[in-house]
Amino acid sequence: MLAEYLEPESRLKKFNIEDTIVFFGSARIKPPAETIACRDEIREKMTQGIIGLDAEMVRAEQDMTMSKYYDDAVRLASMLTAWSKELHHQNKCSGRRFIICSGGGPGIMEAANRGASEAGGYSIGMNISLPYEQNPNPYISRELMFEFHYFFVRKFWLAYMAKALIIFPGGFGTLDEMLEILTLLQTGKITKRMPIIIYGSTYWKEVLNFDAMVKWGMINPEDLGLFSFCDTPEDAFACLKAALEPLCAETPQHNQP
Numbered sequence: 001m002l003a004e005y006l007e008p009e010s011r012l013k014k015f016n017i018e019d020t021i022v023f024f025g026s027a028r029i030k031p032p033a034e035t036i037a038c039r040d041e042i043r044e045k046m047t048q049g050i051i052g053l054d055a056e057m058v059r060a061e062q063d064m065t066m067s068k069y070y071d072d073a074v075r076l077a078s079m080l081t082a083w084s085k086e087l088h089h090q091n092k093c094s095g096r097r098f099i100i101c102s103g104g105g106p107g108i109m110e111a112a113n114r115g116a117s118e119a120g121g122y123s124i125g126m127n128i129s130l131p132y133e134q135n136p137n138p139y140i141s142r143e144l145m146f147e148f149h150y151f152f153v154r155k156f157w158l159a160y161m162a163k164a165l166i167i168f169p170g171g172f173g174t175l176d177e178m179l180e181i182l183t184l185l186q187t188g189k190i191t192k193r194m195p196i197i198i199y200g201s202t203y204w205k206e207v208l209n210f211d212a213m214v215k216w217g218m219i220n221p222e223d224l225g226l227f228s229f230c231d232t233p234e235d236a237f238a239c240l241k242a243a244l245e246p247l248c249a250e251t252p253q254h255n256q257p
Helices: 002-014 032-047 054-089 108-118 151-160 172-186 201-207 210-215 221-226 233-249
Strands: 020-024 099-102 123-128 145-148 162-167 196-199 228-230
Touching: 002 145, 002 151, 020 054, 020 108, 020 172, 032 054, 054 099, 054 108, 054 196, 054 233, 099 108, 108 123, 123 151, 145 151, 151 162, 151 172, 162 172, 162 233, 172 196, 172 221, 196 233, 201 228, 210 221, 228 233
Parallel strands: 020 099, 020 162, 099 123, 123 145, 162 196, 196 228
Antiparallel strands: none
C-alpha cells in the first residue's frame, strides 16, 4: 500500500504534473471501426444462411450506438490537451496543469488517453489489476502508467490530483467512482473546486433519476448543482475551460491525504 502511494507521488513530481482532468467510463465501449467490422461480420454470416445470430446482431447494433461516446471522448481529451499545452507554453500556469488521466484500461479510458496522445500531450493511466477487462491501453504516456492492486489507493490518486471529472456512460465501476466523488463533495470531505461533467444525458437519465432522489428527500435540491450534463465535446470543453481557467493563477491545492 505504501509503495502504491509513493511511486505515483515520485513520478508525478518528476514530470512536474500539478493536477489532472479525470475521465471515467466503461471499459466495454469500443471504437466505431471495431463495432462496424463486428456488425459486418455477423451480417455476412447471416447472408450465408447461418441462423441464430439475431441476438448477436442486436448487440452489435447497440455497440455501434455506444461507440459514438468513444469518438466523443477522444475529441474532448484532444481539445483539453491542446488547451493545457497552450497554457503551459504561454507560462500562464505553473507546472503542467490539467493533464488527462484515466483508469488506464480499454474503452472510454483508452479513448481519453488516445485523445491526449493525438494532441501530442502527456496522459496518465492508473490501471487496476483485474482478472479480465483491464489491460493497460497503448496510448498512456509510458512514464505515467501505474499499476495498482488496491482499489482504494487507486481511487485516492484519481481524486487527489483531479481538478475536474468527466463521467461517460459506464457500469458498476463507473457508478461507484462517480457516486463516491459526489458523496465526498456533498459531505465536504473534498473541499476544492471540482466541476463534474456527466456526459451523455440520454444514457444517464435513464440509468439514474436524480430528480426522484430530490422528490423523495434523499438528496437536497442544491445537490443537483454538484454536476452538469453535457452531450457534445464542444459543450463539455466550454464548461470545463470556463471553470478551470481562473485556477491558472492559483497554486494548485490538493486535499491532504
